[in-house]
Amino acid sequence: MSAVEQQLESIHQQIVNELPRDISVSAVTYEGPELVVYTRDPKKFAEKGDLVRKLASKLRKRITVRPDPDVLTRPNDAEAAIREVIPEEAGITDLDFHEDTGEVVIEAAKPGLVIGRHGSTLREITQRVGWTPEVVRTPPIESATVRNVRNYLKQEREERRAILERVGRQIHRRELSDEDWVRITTLGCCREVGRASFVLSTPETRILVDCGDKPGSEKEVPYLQVPEGLGGGANTIDAVVLTHAHLDHSAFVPLLFKYGYDGPIYTTEPSRDLMGLLTLDYLDVAAKEGRTPPYESEMVREAIKHTFPLQYGDVTDIAPDVKLTFHNAGHILGSSVAHFHIGDGLYNVAFSGDIHYEDTRLFNGAVNDFPRVETLVLESTYGGRNDYQTDQEDSERKLVQLINETHDRGGIVVIPAFAVGRSQEIMLVLEEAIRTGKIPEMPVHLDGMIWEATAIHTTYPEYLRDDLRNRIFHEDENPFLAEFFNHIDGGEEEREAVRDAGPSVILSTSGMITGGPIMSWLEHLGSEPNNTLIFVGYQAQGTLGRRIQSGWDEIPMTDNGRTKTLTLKLNVETVDGFSGHADRQGLENFVKTMNPRPEKVLCVHGDERSVQDLSSALYHKYKMRTFAPKNLETFRFR
């Protein structure tokens, strides 16, 4: 009997002892971080509301109870019963029975009504039909990504369960080492922005945190090939943790599966879906630009299949000696600060990922309150001594003013924007401005991946800012569903119609004018002096966006293979203050108010000057030990 089996055997016995005698336990097994308890008495389990909670707290494990397959009501009968229990207003859009696990996935427009007060409706379902209900939200805007991911996971359910069991045994394996140490190895994003990648290691466990590309520099990839990276094979790491879905953190996560990795990815559910969206687009762009994509779309599916989604605040065992907890990072949908508790009280490390410290319209500000944390790995994108951004209120005022001016002279506003995060922030600004009459009602067109990214946002309102979430949950005032938002899905023909239809606002990718539909918009709108182009995001060195921003007005365009020159006559404006990153003040505030204050800070994810400035400032102001690591270094903390 292996150590894991012995452990399960002993847990089985413990559970039997804890439960009332009339509740049977037919099997106990691990699925990923969770302990799954099979019973022939699911209904009795469901009757005693807090039995599972008590067990979980006693065993210090996350517990799922499943009925033995042969005590389940037949699906047809069960469906009828379920539809009877759940109120009509919940808006069930799908019911899916999985006989292997005894779970029924209920997709509904209002998951809260399916769950009921403190889960009462769910318990009632189990009491009546035996099945374990799992609730997912019907996306208010139909998202192809979410639909595809859910269908794919349904289809791969059996293999996924095998993965869950295998990983479960890995997580709960016996610790082998009697040594204690905690180390971080830097594989990227040190003294640079891009290719985020770290290894967090203990004598037992190696965890890869992020694995991104470097925008504008295809050749500079994370140093995976070194021995302390994946040099010894992709399966020398036990887990991948993804802080958020932006490509400079996620682009090479699917590549790991090409290298033979078959372990878990921990991230939030929206990050999983956005990673799917963005990496597939990444492959698309590479192919269109004639580059060989580093992996195939099949690898994106592998990544999705191996993802174990976690919610903010869930403390999850991901290795015998490591517990992971995600906290809201305020940067984009599903973005997380990843907190690692290592050993039994031995050490705590938090990776900030990318953060925004103050609340934005979309998200609450980043969480900086932890039970314990000795070392913080902190992004430093705007860590330079002069990296202060305009106040968002001022920025919004300026944006509104520019739109009004353009509208008044009959022109069209075009805003290049990143599909994920900044577009939705601007949508919220525009929605409020139109709703409150600060700008006249006019169409706001969304082109490129923006619509799809927005659809994913509306699927996961619980990841949005409190009051925004409440509007979506309780008041049926989902701002993303405002009528004046129009999804450009009619190609060039629709774009031409928009050009000729009078004042409007267009949000279009790519955010740095490096390709995508924004190129068409420039052609359609560039020569008309009444129109306005407004930059709302960072324009990197070497991008066409940066050139236009700094005054270029002769733009080379490719038309059916021929190169021609486009002369820009429209107004070009910049409104900053909409960044998804904390500025220098925000970074300092994040650290200053952090509870508890960490002993050590590694300043990463910023150019050389930014990390040095921030590291030096934090050292002098707060007397912490600070570092500005280089790539390929290893720091030991214990």
Added chain:
Amino acid sequence: MSAVEQQLESIHQQIVNELPRDISVSAVTYEGPELVVYTRDPKKFAEKGDLVRKLASKLRKRITVRPDPDVLTRPNDAEAAIREVIPEEAGITDLDFHEDTGEVVIEAAKPGLVIGRHGSTLREITQRVGWTPEVVRTPPIESATVRNVRNYLKQEREERRAILERVGRQIHRRELSDEDWVRITTLGCCREVGRASFVLSTPETRILVDCGDKPGSEKEVPYLQVPEGLGGGANTIDAVVLTHAHLDHSAFVPLLFKYGYDGPIYTTEPSRDLMGLLTLDYLDVAAKEGRTPPYESEMVREAIKHTFPLQYGDVTDIAPDVKLTFHNAGHILGSSVAHFHIGDGLYNVAFSGDIHYEDTRLFNGAVNDFPRVETLVLESTYGGRNDYQTDQEDSERKLVQLINETHDRGGIVVIPAFAVGRSQEIMLVLEEAIRTGKIPEMPVHLDGMIWEATAIHTTYPEYLRDDLRNRIFHEDENPFLAEFFNHIDGGEEEREAVRDAGPSVILSTSGMITGGPIMSWLEHLGSEPNNTLIFVGYQAQGTLGRRIQSGWDEIPMTDNGRTKTLTLKLNVETVDGFSGHADRQGLENFVKTMNPRPEKVLCVHGDERSVQDLSSALYHKYKMRTFAPKNLETFRFR
């Protein structure tokens, strides 16, 4: 054709172009770091004295010229001719012909006379017989170790040549990476004394520097198992560099071969022989103490077979992007500062190994003059703020006085001493004191491995201090051959005779009274108040030596399995100042006078307090960036 073959082909052509037309080149190949040129005209080569030197400087490679086998004089005839050319006084003790390489190994008491002025005699030999002479010294004291090593290498000559060719191709392989970086990973001896081990790595090359044990703590071994150590397999390292033979630097070098390593070890010739002596003894001690030795004696032989001995000052290619040069470290016989030149002027790192900065009787002080060096990895054994040692002259005066006092009351002096280094230093003090009449002539007995270690010292006088070497070379005044030195080789019977024979001095292992013949001497001499026990070396925590030094006089002894108590009545004295390590002042002087002064210093090989003190002092006094690394960290320098 492989890249190496193409390269050899082009070098072949270059050599043909450089040589006079009447000298043929039949083949060109690599053997380890050397380029071997085969010729059918060895005699003509030998006629033009500086042809090889010119070629070497032109090609920037170490070059060996070998005759084609079929142009060689037959061994019998050649031997007669060689004995005719070499003067009688050279004292030839062996001639050994290797037909595969065309080399003849000449063992002689006076190698200088075999070599002749600027190598003239060697050239004459080649001119007459075609063979390439290689000269080794007849050990003035017969050393079983040296004899065994030489016989073993002779016997394994063919496999060794295969190793040389394989490693030669590895060294001269084409560089694959277009990146530049230089890193040091700490696998041991950080914030502790013992288990020295580092990995020096570039994108091309990984070099293990030292691999030792931790005295008094068998379980604490270097962190070889981590991925950036040997986690990816023993052959993920390209070369092993051994700074010196003490076990805390060498004990686990043979273990690497058990792990499957089959690459080269670079060290000096005496370090190779001493490593053989000390690691075999290490296995012996482990077996006697009932521990399972970590490897078998066969692995020691493998290590010796894979050793490429280098001389001080030889600049040697050990990888496509790394040149290694050893410099005298002044610590023990053959001990080296290892200087690495990386890339073509990219970066330079020096590992001090263990050093003694001032001259001692045995050795010149450590070299600290380099073409370039940006980072120094510095031992810190005596780096603490109060780690100043007594001046050696005062120490010698005190030792002489104690011996005289003991002699005058008819007693015997017994000195526990480490076999390698300290024993020979004390022998030199005693030899001079007796020769100059400072102490009366009396026998000096050498027990344990001291005699054998001394024999190895006399085999390599070129590694000893200038004036000592000159005495041995030119004046036939080898102090180690003084008549009053007596090798205890008659066991207990002889020891009893010594006990009863009146005043004498005994040097015996082990140096910290942890076993060995010193235990017998304590029994024989311990109860006589006229005798004196003198400590001349560091006594580690937990050793019997440390206890006796601090006043214990009831000593538990094992006699035929029974434990009895020995009451010590003899005088116990300590004379410090004979350490093989630089003291705090010596370490500072080494850095202060270093040319050029390094930018960064890593303070290692000292306890926590010592490395912190030294690191802080060097930073404040000399404005260098200094570090006190932990084990398992990686520093990047470029």
